[in-house]
Amino acid sequence: MxxxxxxxxxxxxxxxxxxxxxxxxxxxxxxxxxxxxxxxxxxxxxxxxxxxxxxxxxxxxxxxxxxxxxxxxxxxxxxxxxxxxxxxxxxxxxxxxxxxxxxxxxxxxxxxxxxxxxxxxxxELAVLRGRVDGLEARVGELEATQFSTTTKLRGQSTFVLGALNFGGTNTTSRDLYNQRQGGTTFNYDVRLNFDTSFTGTDLLRTTLRTGNFSSSGFGNGRYPWQLEAAFQECTIGYDCENTLNVNRLFYRFNASKDIVLGVGGLIRQDDLLAMWPSVYPADSILDFFTRAGAPGAYSLNLGSGAGGWLKKGDWSLSASYIAATGNAGNPSGWGRDKGGIGTRYSNATGSVQLGYQKEQWGAAALYNYTTPFDYSQVYGGGATRAAAFVPAIADSTNSFALSAYWQPSNAGLVPSISAGWGWNSSNGFSASTLPNVSYLKPVFSNWKGNITSQSWSVGLQWDDVLVKGNELGMGVGQMTFITSGIDLPATDGNYAWEWWYKLQMTDNISVTPALFYQSRPYGAVSGRRSDNPTSTFSALGGLIKTTFKF
Structure with missing residues (x-):
């Protein structure tokens, strides 16, 4: 019974x-x-x-x-x-x-x-019973062999086969850079993301990364054509050639229904933003086009920091502070050992973003305050050699960005559109802080006070081109260029274009051939390497990128 x-x-x-x-x-x-x-x-x-x-x-x-x-x-x-x-x-x-x-x-x-x-x-019942028994066996096997009950591993390996060719009437710069960076190279980048959740709504991310781009013509964040959000991205000032490094380490959690907070020893600016004001893919080609048209404001600064966001309906407010050398104990000086949190040489950024996001479009305004910043990190991916050193020798740099995007509801002839504009103002210069670089001395010796610079970009992307799953993209813009404050010996145009077509071979493998061009990759400074300061100097690059995701 x-x-x-x-x-x-x-x-x-x-x-x-x-x-x-x-x-x-x-x-x-x-x-x-x-x-x-x-x-x-x-x-x-x-x-x-x-x-x-x-x-x-x-x-x-x-x-x-x-x-x-x-x-x-x-x-x-x-x-x-x-x-x-x-x-x-x-x-x-x-x-x-x-x-x-x-x-x-x-x-x-x-x-x-x-x-x-x-x-x-x-x-039918017998078939269902067999399927349930099979699923129970597979679940038991997965539970017995999983390395963690709280962590998921996602990986990406990328091969890049490509070369650069320099041209223009500035024969000195053209021949020099073709010798230094004109060879065809085969490089790789590997990223392993360990995403851990303890409550289901929090995130502890640990990213391991390595690669071998630092000796190639594409550089390691040193040159203005660095690829795809700085392949082989390393801590500022260090070379990580073929060395496995911790690239991200931060914890993010929900403080309430509407508030998310994050803190980390290696956290990047965009890890603390409620929204990203662009749908142009971050895995395109030139790093400049991954920064919403404003590399001064969206500097993607990486280091010790904290922040979070408040989100109400379609509106969001984000804020963060990140010190690129916040792990170093020397609060003054010049070089790798400078650092500290809240000091002059923290290589720090403080950002506030107001964003609005709907289903098909979004827009954001961001303000970024920068302390004296070494090398070209703030203007990475789009800096002229002159503009790259501006935040390093200024007491502070104030950057502002306006960025927006729109995407169609269905794939077709109309592409998604992402556009952005950035403006930067650097002030409080001191001749004693000027780097001892011979070709920079003549440029900065005639500054007129505050130095301002701008940038802009437009990115277009078409989905399901020729074959479902394939994508076509084009980006055009003007990377960070100085507009006032220095008597430039040449036009600091610094235009950039990129064209790419992504072939989705399988769910996990894609192949992307691409071309990119820069009208004046070193801006005004390249003219200082020739007797004719108004001569032209350009760079043309091509590559084939193969990406494996697992």
Whole structure:
């Protein structure tokens, strides 16, 4: 006998076994007839189909739900002719026997129906049973072999085969850079992301990264054409050639429904933004096009920091502070050992972004404050050699960005559009802080106070081009160029273009051939390497990038 049948039988059986004598006078003959055999026209008139037919049964009664189940599920409860149930009246053994018999008849009918259904779908049930057993075995195997119950591993390996060619009327710069960086190279970049969650809403990210770009023509963040968000991205000022390094280490969690906070020893500016104001892919080609048109504001500074965001509806407000050399104990000086948090030489950025995001479009405004910053990290991917040193010798640099994007609801002839503009103002220069670099001295010797610079970019992307899953992209813009504050000996145009076509070979493998061009990769400074300061100097590059994701 099934368990639910036993449970149903128990109350009635207790009534049958109760040692209380019942005589004929105690038996409710009318009540027994309600549970008797049905007439030719059906059950007795007092048989009910809904508990609401009982005038004396209320939802507040303690047995209301049990009585409702017996009526609606099994249809084996009857009442008195006057529409009452009389739930407080004592039940005789005869009545209990009649009620039990009626309910068991109904349960038998239901059981027979189930047996017929099981017989009819016997083959399908056997297949489902086999699948469930197989899934249970696979789950058990995965649980036994997983390296962590809280961590997921995602990896990406990238091969880049490419070369650069320099041209223009500045023969000195052209020949020099073709000798230094004009060879065809085959490079790699590997990233391993370990994403850990302890509560389901938090994130502890540990990223390991290595590569061998630092000796290639594409550089290691040293040159303005650095590729794809700085392949083989390293801590500022260090060479990580073929060395496995920790590239990210931060913890982010929900402080409340609307507030997310993050902190880390190696955290990047975009890790602390509620939204990114561009849909142009970050895995395109030139690093400049991954910075929403404003590499001064969206510097992607990487180091010790903290921040978070508040999100209400479509609006978000993000804020962060990151010190690129916040791990070093020397709060002054020049070189790799400078650092500290909140010092002049923290290589720090403080950012505030206001964003608005809908399903198909979004926009953001960001302000970024920069302390004296070494090398070209703030203007990475788009800096002229002159502009690259501006934040290093200034007391501070204020950067502002306006960026937005729109994407169509369906793939077609209309591409997604991402655009951005950036403006930077550096002030408080001191000749004593100027790097001892011969070709920079003549440029900065004639500054006129504050130095301002700008940048802009537009990125277009088409989905499902020729074959479903393939993508076509084009980016054009003007990388960080000085607009005032220095008498430049040549036009500091620094235009950039890139064209690429991504072939999605499988779900995990893609191949992307690409071309890119820069009109004046070193801006005004390149003119200082020739007797003719107004001569032209350009760079043309091509590559084939193969990406493996696992």
């Amino acid at each position: 099934k368990l639910f049948q036993k449970l149903l039988l128990a109350p009635a059986a207790l009534g049958l076994l109760a040692p209380v004598a019942a005589n004929a006078a105690d038996v409710n003959i009318a009540g027994l007839s309600q549970y008797g055999p049905s007439s030719a026209s059906g059950r007795a008139a007092e048989q009910v189909t809904s508990i609401t037919q009982f005038s004396d049964v209320q939802p507040t009664d303690w047995a209301y739900q049990a009585l409702s189940n017996l009526i609606e599920r099994y249809g084996c409860v009857a009442g008195y002719p006057n529409g009452t149930y009389r739930g407080n009246r004592a039940m005789t053994r005869y009545e209990a026997a009649a009620l039990l018999n009626a309910c068991l008849d109904r349960i038998t009918e239901v059981t027979d129906e189930l047996k017929r259904l099981m017989k009819e779908f016997e083959r």
